[in-house]
Amino acid sequence: MTPPQNNTAPEVLRQHAEQAYAHELAALAQHDRFPRPPKWNLSPRAVLTYLMGGRAGDTEITPKYVGEARLMEIAVATLATDRALLLLGVPGTAKSWVSEHLAAAISGDSTLLVQGTAGTDENAIRYGWNYARLLAEGPSEAALVESPVMHAMRQGKIARLEELTRVQSDVQDTLITILSEKTLPVPELNTEVQAVRGFNLIATANNRDKGVNDLSSALKRRFNTVVLPVPDSLEDELSIVTRRVESLGRSLGLPDLPPALDEIRRVVTVFRELRAGVTEDGKTKLKTPSGSLSVAEAISVVTNGLTLAAHFGDGELSSHDVAASLIGAVVKDPVQDQAVWNEYLETAVKKRAGWKEFYTACREVS
Numbered sequence: 300m301t302p303p304q305n306n307t308a309p310e311v312l313r314q315h316a317e318q319a320y321a322h323e324l325a326a327l328a329q330h331d332r333f334p335r336p337p338k339w340n341l342s343p344r345a346v347l348t349y350l351m352g353g354r355a356g357d358t359e360i361t362p363k364y365v366g367e368a369r370l371m372e373i374a375v376a377t378l379a380t381d382r383a384l385l386l387l388g389v390p391g392t393a394k395s396w397v398s399e400h401l402a403a404a405i406s407g408d409s410t411l412l413v414q415g416t417a418g419t420d421e422n423a424i425r426y427g428w429n430y431a432r433l434l435a436e437g438p439s440e441a442a443l444v445e446s447p448v449m450h451a452m453r454q455g456k457i458a459r460l461e462e463l464t465r466v467q468s469d470v471q472d473t474l475i476t477i478l479s480e481k482t483l484p485v486p487e488l489n490t491e492v493q494a495v496r497g498f499n500l501i502a503t504a505n506n507r508d509k510g511v512n513d514l515s516s517a518l519k520r521r522f523n524t525v526v527l528p529v530p531d532s533l534e535d536e537l538s539i540v541t542r543r544v545e546s547l548g549r550s551l552g553l554p555d556l557p558p559a560l561d562e563i564r565r566v567v568t569v570f571r572e573l574r575a576g577v578t579e580d581g582k583t584k585l586k587t588p589s590g591s592l593s594v595a596e597a598i599s600v601v602t603n604g605l606t607l608a609a610h611f612g613d614g615e616l617s618s619h620d621v622a623a624s625l626i627g628a629v630v631k632d633p634v635q636d637q638a639v640w641n642e643y644l645e646t647a648v649k650k651r652a653g654w655k656e657f658y659t660a661c662r663e664v665s
C-alpha cells in the first residue's frame with residue numbers, strides 16, 4: 300500500500316508569488332476596469348485589492364498584507380511615479396513579502412531580485428561579463444550579462460533590491476544614476492541602457508540589524524519611504540500567523556490539523572508581551588529578551604509545532620509541541636535571555652487561567 304500523499308502540494312518547494320497566486324492575478328486582470336500605467340499588468344486599484352484582499356468577479360482575493368490599506372496605497376502609487384519605493388521596518392514586518400507581491404501584481408514577475416549583502420558589488424546591480432566570450436570576442440553585447448536591474452530597465456518591469464542597507468555605501472550609490480537618469484551606462488560598449496516605461500525599483504531595508512550602512516542622503520531623496528509597522532493588535536497578528544501557517548502547512552504537505560487557535564493565540568501573546576515588555580492586561584512589567592521576536596519567528600514556531608504534532612503527536616497541536624521552538628525563539632543569549640524567560644514564566648504565565656498545561660510544557664524543556 301502506498302502511503303497517503305498530498306496531491307495538491309506543488310513540485311517546487313516554494314513558488315513565486317505570481318505562480319502561487321496566478322488564478323487571483325488572472326481574475327483581477329480580467330475584471331479590471333481602471334486605467335493601467337504603462338506596462339502594468341493591473342491598475343493600481345487592482346494591485347491594492349490583490350494586496351489587501353477582496354473580490355474579482357467570482358474569485359476571492361486573499362489578503363496578502365494585514366494592516367493599514369493606506370500604507371499599501373502609498374506604496375502602489377509610488378511605483379507609478381518616477382520615484383522608487385523603499386520599504387523600511389524592523390525584522391519580520393513583511394517587507395520582502397510585500398515587495399514580492401507588488402512585483403508579481405505589477406509586472407507579473409517577482410524574480411528580478413538582487414540580494415544585498417556586505418559582499419554585493421557594483422556588477423550585481425549593473426552588469427557583468429561572460430568571461431569566456433569576453434576573452435574570445437572582446438566586449439560585445441553578447442558577452443554582457445545583465446543584472447536583474449538592467450533586465451527590468453529594458454523590459455519595463457519592477458526590480459527588487461533586498462536589504463539595501465547591508466550593501467556598502469559606494470555600491471549603493473550606483474543606484475543614483477539609475478534612479479535619477481533612468482539610464483545605465485555601459486562604457487565598455489560605448490553605449491547605455493535606457494529604462495523603458497514601467498521600470499521601477501523596490502528596495503527593502505531593516506532598521507534594527509547590526510552591520511548596516513546608512514543610505515546617503517542623495518540616494519534617500521530618490522526613494523519614497525514606507526515604514527511597515529509591527530502589527531497593532533493581537534487580533535491582527537493572530538490573523539497573520541494563522542493565515543501564513545495554513546498556507547505553509549499546505550506547501551509542506553502537512554496533513555490538515557484541526558485549527559489550534561488557542562495554542563496559536565498563546566504563542567502570539569508570548570511574543571507580543573515579551574516584545575512590549577508588559578503583559579497584555581498592562582499590569583505586569585516584563586524584561587525583554589535580546590532577539591527581535593518577529594512575526595516571522597512566531598510563524599515558524601507554530602509551523603514547527605504543527606510538524607511535530609502531525610508526525611509524532613496525536614494530531615492536535617499542543618503546548619508540548621510549541622514549547623521547544625518557542626524557547627529557541629526567545630532565548631538567543633543563553634544567560635540573559637534564559638533569565639528573562641524564567642522570570643516571564645513565573646511572573647506572567649504560572650498563574651494565568653487556562654495556561655497551566657503551557658506552563659508545565661515550557662518548564663519541562665527550559
Ligand SMILES: Nc1ncnc2c1ncn2[C@@H]1O[C@H](COP(=O)(O)OP(=O)(O)OP(=O)(O)O)[C@@H](O)[C@H]1O
Pocket residue numbers: 363364365366388389390391392393394395396397503504505530539543594595598
Ligand atoms: N502585516 C503583515 N501582513 C501579512 N503578513 C505578514 C505581516 N507581517 C509579517 N507577515 C509575515 O511575516 C513573514 C515574514 O515577512 P518578511 O520575510 O517579508 O519580513 P521582512 O520584513 O522582510 O524581514 P527581514 O527584515 O528579516 O528581512 C511573511 O511570511 C509574512 O507573510
Ligand SMILES: [Mg+2]
Pocket residue numbers: 394395396461503
Ligand atoms: Mg526581508
